[in-house]
Ligand code: ADP
């Protein structure tokens with residue numbers, strides 16, 4: 251495949267003239283029929299890595315993805331790029347018989363370039379039998395960390411994927427994609443998909459424009475947050491809380507203090523959620539106070555601060571959530587409030603879970619404690635956690651955290667945390 255063809259296809263299907271990061275290398279690897287493993291942060295452009303080669307190749311690429319809503323989005327977006335309605339399909343339990351028949355007909359005729367499936371649908375005998383008889387270009391496993399118990403979103407159905415892929419066909423190239431960068435999860439993915447031979451592409455997880463700050467959480471956390479928001483008047487921000495109750499409380503406290511804020515959590519009815527989300531996107535309000543239900547698929551580039559009222563349960567979650575700040579490359583202040591009591595609370599939440607899960611949860615939390623209490627460069631800590639070397643003397647954003655800007659002695663940091 252000539253280089254010019256890849257660029258022509260990029261322009262033709264997506265209207266882009268340039269690849270982002272490692273996309274071009276990844277796409278070449280896929281087009282050569284290699285097993286390929288892609289680790290890129292959220293927003294890095296992983297979808298295009300498999301969509302473009304799927305569109306360029308003969309046959310249908312099967313894309314496994316855990317979220318039905320996200321699959322639908324992608325299919326709609328692909329259809330909008332093409333005059334061919336059948337170019338992309340979703341195959342899942344929501345389809346009726348006639349719809350399934352149409353999907354199969356499109357695949358058989360070679361129109362369908364991308365078929366999105368949920369992992370549980372792939373266990374359906376009927377589908378496997380059908381797919382066995384079709385030309386499959388490759389299999390893309392999106393959100394591949396779902397395979398690993400060490401991932402933040404473990405899904406047991408992902409464990410069966412390898413055997414199902416083998417049943418669908420010998421030698422179907424596998425593409426694994428994830429934004430989870432811990433070496434342990436990566437190892438798990440490669441092992442489970444039996445693709446240790448994969449060409450691996452890892453983008454840097456450094457977000458040099460984000461400033462990381464951890465403050466001790468005291469009973470004055472409300473006024474600390476209000477002061478911070480007022481100092482950042484006119485800027486847009488997200489405040490994450492662990493519980494719905496706390497979301498409501500804090501949103502009210504902000505409103506009472508003249509800050510334009512709305513709550514967002516899964517306990518609100520759908521209409522209110524959409525309304526509050528739109529108010530945030532349209533900048534009718536400055537701040538959304540939310541549980542982690544907020545943020546999935548929300549792409550507001552100019553979020554200027556992300557506050558954690560409660561420390562998250564893992565470094566992955568922290569990275570993911572703070573990562574919603576400064577998408578446009580501009581300022582992004584990430585402020586988290588930490589108290590060891592909150593760690594104990596999180597430990598307690600887990601106590602009903604299976605022992606193996608508790609052990610993993612505990613280990614992840616210990617990393618969070620280490621991060622919150624460290625006196626070293628926070629960026630270096632995060633990147634080291636993700637298996638990446640970082641030199642904060644020379645690296646991009648090396649001074650962008652509280653510890654580097656205002657160094658303090660170790661015991662001070664620890665004592666503060668116990669307040
Ligand atoms: P990820 O899955 O890695 O989180 P996405 O695939 O959702 O990221 O892509 C994030 C955004 O980047 C999307 O809006 C997409 O259109 C955009 N994007 C991807 N590739 C390119 C490119 N080559 N040029 C410009 N924008 C791109």
Ligand code: MG
Pocket residue numbers: 296297392
């Ligand atoms: Mg993605």
